[in-house]
Amino acid sequence: MTHPLVCFAEERERARERGDAWANLCAVATVTAAGEPAVRVLVLREVDDRLGVFVNDTSPKAGEFAHSETVAVLTYLPSLTVQYRLQCAPERMPPETVHAAWQMRPAVPKRMDWLYAVRPQSSPVADRAALLDALEAAPLPEPLVAPETAAGYFLDPVTVERLDLAGDGGVHDRRRYRRAPRGWVETILVP
Template sequence: MDAAPSPPSFAGLRRTYEGQPLREADLAADPVTQFSAWFADAVEAGLPEPNALVLATASAGGRPTARTVLLKAFDQEGFVFFTNYESRKGRDLTENPRAGLVFPWHPLRRQVRVEGQVVRLPREDSAAYFHSRPYGSRIGAWASRQSAVVPSRESLDERYRELAERWPEEPPMPDFWGGFRVVPSEVEFWQGQVDRMHDRLRYRRSGDAWVVERLAP
């Protein structure tokens, strides 16, 4: 009988996190302005996919799941991404319109967490973005019933070809596709520090104002 494999060792993966201190006095008055500054730092640092985020949702029954999506816009109203409304995340957000976002900017020893209510974008806003996408991505939105079981890769490719022949120039936006906005109620900025004494500052909405709180690391 073969011996059980040895458990993996993570000793070689240990890191010392050291960054500039993050103090309350350093923060912008609101979290979106602060996020904009950190996002600009991530872009300037050349991070791959700085707008990639982990989106966490839960079904009406409380079953959680998470996946990576791309942030496509943000402003004082919230953080925007697009998807198939019939996908797993689309169904979750329709049943239980709350979400968590994580921006893992590891090379900068930074992380941003967002929690909030989720609303669908107006159809005209989704259409404006849809028609700005490359042609192939627009056909792909029609060809893929996201999260559905498919018989084969070949069936997906055949569906794509059929739709490209149907709309050789300008495919319309599908009724099942569009944007979501996460309206933040909490936004946490995490800056790594030595000895695991990290800086965690959280904006929490209180009425019409933002309260800043320091959290233990």
């Protein structure tokens, strides 16, 4: 049986070659402190041969990552008509990994990360002009390094579900893979 994560990596690569906008993206769902679902699009990266995402600790989702045993990750690759749903255990990345990756960020997101120290991500702001003024005034260190609040999480899949809409005879092909002590166990699901 093909390793589901190898298959996922290969299909994301194929989607990338086809210019698929979702090849590098996913939606990550968490549960808020109030017990409500929350979902947002994040760039899904491969970091040290593991899946990972970069966030900022001032955003509510960072706390949700830190306090969740698993988060739900979804991506649909339209160029291949394949959906992946993963249940992943989040593990905080070491600061040196985050800080090295942070240096690759474009200028505005870097500045934004420093703004979060005084204006937490996802907090309200009076209007857009106030936001742009605050961004302009954001305290940047010299040399420019990542703030302490720049964070990353490895996402280690415990289950992987692949749904292929191009299954034989028009019947979708849906398989779930569960991580077990001796490898991945495949189960065929009614699509």
